[in-house]
Amino acid sequence: MLILLHLDAGPDERARVRDTLTALDVAVEEVQLGDRTGFVVVGGERSHPKDSLARIPGVAKVVTLTDRATLVHATWKEAGHAVSLGPARFGGGHVSVIAGPCTVEDPDALREVAHVVRDAGAAALRGGVFKVRTSPYAYQGGGQKALAALHATSREVGLPFFTELTDPRQVQEVGDLIDGVQIGARHMQNFPLIEEAARLGKPMLIKRHWAADVDEWLNAAEYALRCGNDKVILCERGCKTADKHVRYLLDVGVVPYLKQRVGLPVIVDPSHAAGDHTLVPALARAAIAAGADGLIVEVHHRPETTRCDARQALSPDDFARLVRDVRAIASLTDRVLAGPSTPLRNSAVGG
Amino acid sequence: MLILLHLDAGPDERARVRDTLTALDVAVEEVQLGDRTGFVVVGGERSHPKDSLARIPGVAKVVTLTDRATLVHATWKEAGHAVSLGPARFGGGHVSVIAGPCTVEDPDALREVAHVVRDAGAAALRGGVFKVRTSPYAYQGGGQKALAALHATSREVGLPFFTELTDPRQVQEVGDLIDGVQIGARHMQNFPLIEEAARLGKPMLIKRHWAADVDEWLNAAEYALRCGNDKVILCERGCKTADKHVRYLLDVGVVPYLKQRVGLPVIVDPSHAAGDHTLVPALARAAIAAGADGLIVEVHHRPETTRCDARQALSPDDFARLVRDVRAIASLTDRVLAGPSTPLRNSAVGG
Amino acid sequence: MLILLHLDAGPDERARVRDTLTALDVAVEEVQLGDRTGFVVVGGERSHPKDSLARIPGVAKVVTLTDRATLVHATWKEAGHAVSLGPARFGGGHVSVIAGPCTVEDPDALREVAHVVRDAGAAALRGGVFKVRTSPYAYQGGGQKALAALHATSREVGLPFFTELTDPRQVQEVGDLIDGVQIGARHMQNFPLIEEAARLGKPMLIKRHWAADVDEWLNAAEYALRCGNDKVILCERGCKTADKHVRYLLDVGVVPYLKQRVGLPVIVDPSHAAGDHTLVPALARAAIAAGADGLIVEVHHRPETTRCDARQALSPDDFARLVRDVRAIASLTDRVLAGPSTPLRNSAVGG
């Protein structure tokens, strides 16, 4: 069960409810859902009926955890705010574009790409430093040195950055340096990693595995929410099928499906879906037209020099055109493209 | 091999080339590709080298049929025109919406839906009369009686109609009554049906099977082009995957992929993909934003009374809103929504 | 609803029941299910309750058609016999192997393959004469001339043959010449074809489409049973997935699943699944070990000379070894390999 407190419950009230539950011998975990505090009851459902717990002073609502991904499904809508990170804002009428190179290789190249995407209208940077590669002989990323370069460039251009972590020990080592954590598709069900990353309390981009159904994906997010982190952004990046004309089949229909059901922002990665830069702009327009809260796009000014995914990186010109189209389609559906020059309600780095 | 004649080759020249080939003992089939005539060489490739045939007077170009779906791939771009049917025009800078009930059941209901979609901006009607149902106990369609009702309503509202044929014998019996033939997903590789339907010379909508790759789909179209029918419209309607949140996963990426490679118009059926009317508008917007040349959409003013696919039919209001969005997104990508009130280059019923 | 008569109901009783139903204004279709006659009520379910119809003299049981594929699911078990064709017997404790070339090309080659497979233990021949090819430029089969050669060879070696039909008009033209009809995967939902073929009253091999689920497959069989043909053999031939190591992924689990639920024989085509002769023997052994009632296998003494699927044809030696393994594994699971030299209960050609 999930015990939700009243919106105005302060620390004293939280403590009182916790004490009451403890006295009842009910094991709970505290969760923060937007502006609201809740307690997840772990394992004691049978001894204490829902109706009794609902009578504890300070408790607003008790939700039975029979549906999976309960925090995602049942609660978020009440809290209802977007996920923000610096000038980027995902959801709540805002659309943001994350852009940058596939992989951080050369600091100078990184700086050039970062300026390009900032000037074109990106609200956050992307760049891989700990890469997950199918083959152990493929380039594994620049590690901590690359992370330092990404951090420095981020501060230089004034955009926060997202990067993927792949090992719970990395979270402990370098988590503090990171603005937004990306959980890659291959790690969508690496729950020790998700839990460790969630505890950083920073925005988390959870990519959908290419064979995950919606229930599996939302439950991965649920692992994060259960750790008290409500800054989860869902990212669709395409499904594996027998098709050969695209690398992965982008599931554009999952965007409206989720927007009708959960409050978490949903963004789309057209670059990994298409695997081909000539298809990326059309997929990006489709995603925004379907209601996506943002995009994460690979851009490079000299794709032919990169060690990874050269075929899917957009040129600076193509990216600038993409941002213009995204702005126009977002406006058609009553939304605003967020970016460095757009005034927002909440713009603190870290959420 | 494909032997293409010069654009200005008249009947005499065609006859001369054919005679020359016959004298060489090469079996050929004449094909009409837009404004251009060609001969497909059947089986004699080994005896007569390409370079020799290219020297026959009147021959512009000889294309080796090593790529499959050659007529679709190699030739169409040269001819380069849209497929038109009455006020509907697909491709060449025009977008059209086909709309109507899943199935023609009740003539009065059909008339009501037809007026609704015409007034909202549809350029053609849809309606099933010979249904392909998984179960033999499901409603199999109203047959010839329903076809007569569809024809009468079509003339009343001034919109042409598309309907599915499922048996080569039906083509022979009722083909003359039909404006545009639909080949359903389950019959995408029913080549006797496609060939018989192609010989009607009318616009043909070839739906992609839910497990067909692009090569299989284009080769199905190639069967029609080989019979001399160049009025093929490709229709994406979703792929079968393990997902449960949509009925089929709409492959929006196939739209730009095809638009870069073939000249045939590509439209999208968001109704059968979603299987749920609440998702149809978002998929429709995404399809047009990705570059689709049109849509085929199920609409009903009282979906609760229908015998088939009630869940996916749009209400009249939702459909009117969808057409407005389609017009706006088409305009953003420099295209025009074609319809009864839009002046067009070519508006003869039948192409 | 399905109205089943008593097992010993004769022609008079059938006529009486039919008259009673007609007098009640109930539209019915007569079906023959093994040794039992039934009437399928079409559309009148609402006016005449099940309990009333069950009181008509001569009626044994009334089954409500709420489950789809009702004849397949609910009735067959009662009749409970195998499908036989000459020396071949599928089900009822017998396993049979159908073998031959992919396509009938050269009459001499066909005769050689036919002798090889007969001597090794095959109980029926296979050979394509009307081919369904993805590309219109691929070899489309030898047609009626090839069919005549297949028929002559069949009589020479004393084995019946299966061949695919692809057009309802073909059924009418050449159906009489054929021993067993194959419905190919691409035509699994071509219901006009299935119905026309079922009316021949001959054994029918219905292949599963590579993207069909069990319900869709059994409903295709239901279309045949509804036409009164109870000699349907289901054939699994692999599912389309993203994998590249096999052409199709053989669903060996569908064999025990079906054997627990329906009485129709289930056989396996390892050749089209694997697409590679080196994998065929292992898949064949697996199929029989899982309980399959037979196999259909491509064999050729000189695969390098064939125009179609050369890579998957077994050599004569490999085929002889395969039959030995099949016999041994069948025996391990208490079944007998049927063939020309095995005495059987019922060996009339045609069922």
Next chain:
Amino acid sequence: MLILLHLDAGPDERARVRDTLTALDVAVEEVQLGDRTGFVVVGGERSHPKDSLARIPGVAKVVTLTDRATLVHATWKEAGHAVSLGPARFGGGHVSVIAGPCTVEDPDALREVAHVVRDAGAAALRGGVFKVRTSPYAYQGGGQKALAALHATSREVGLPFFTELTDPRQVQEVGDLIDGVQIGARHMQNFPLIEEAARLGKPMLIKRHWAADVDEWLNAAEYALRCGNDKVILCERGCKTADKHVRYLLDVGVVPYLKQRVGLPVIVDPSHAAGDHTLVPALARAAIAAGADGLIVEVHHRPETTRCDARQALSPDDFARLVRDVRAIASLTDRVLAGPSTPLRNSAVGG
């Protein structure tokens, strides 16, 4: 590149080759491939041509790493031995069955199941203690306490055990207690986990992800081999498809495909594929008939009491029958079922 030393190269020779490479400024990692030592050159391929390195004294062969999964593909065949763990032996003419409960819950129940499977012929135990569950609210396993119970039971019945690890930190904490490590399907591309686990030097069961192709799977194994662990067992457990009649579609064809190409043992998990105990025996027979080197099967004497996957556990009687069938089919294909009472070449716990 992979530099392989002569089979009889001793420590001195290894050191000399390493020194030579270091002097050339080539970064290498030493790998042990069966009885053979190799050096993987990391990143220096361009400066030192293959032909030069092959002239270093003591070097037998230099393999270019252009094929992915090189150690798996190119080298293992030379070493060519099975993976052994106590009485269990996978490959090299031996077949072994791993069996036990899905999850270690109750120590008494565990002991009962362990005796049952040992007596029936299992050669190793299975039992989950760190569970990977889609939902955070599902039972997450008994952790270290359950591991202690599994270890104690294993010693009591004289069978080694496999259990899944899910976090590189767990490997460090409890790796010493474990006989064989299982990498679950969801963690197949969790490379930090695989590398940490591989360094234990113990047998590793790497399950195939339900959407992984063969290349991805073998590359996951390559990550382990690159860390010097040559005791990898590949385990097929079914692919995710749109089908509903089985939980996952068992890819029985991957068994012969791999046995023709790599030396690693390949086993099959019919329990997770089927998701239904009534289908498990048929899948198990099919797997062995196709050439699998073993099985991993869930068994429980009272499945109705378990918290996880109750539907797929075999009863003791069904399991005993399955082992008898496996023994018979293995013998038909010239292999021997390994177990506690079967004498083997090498039976040390730990490989």
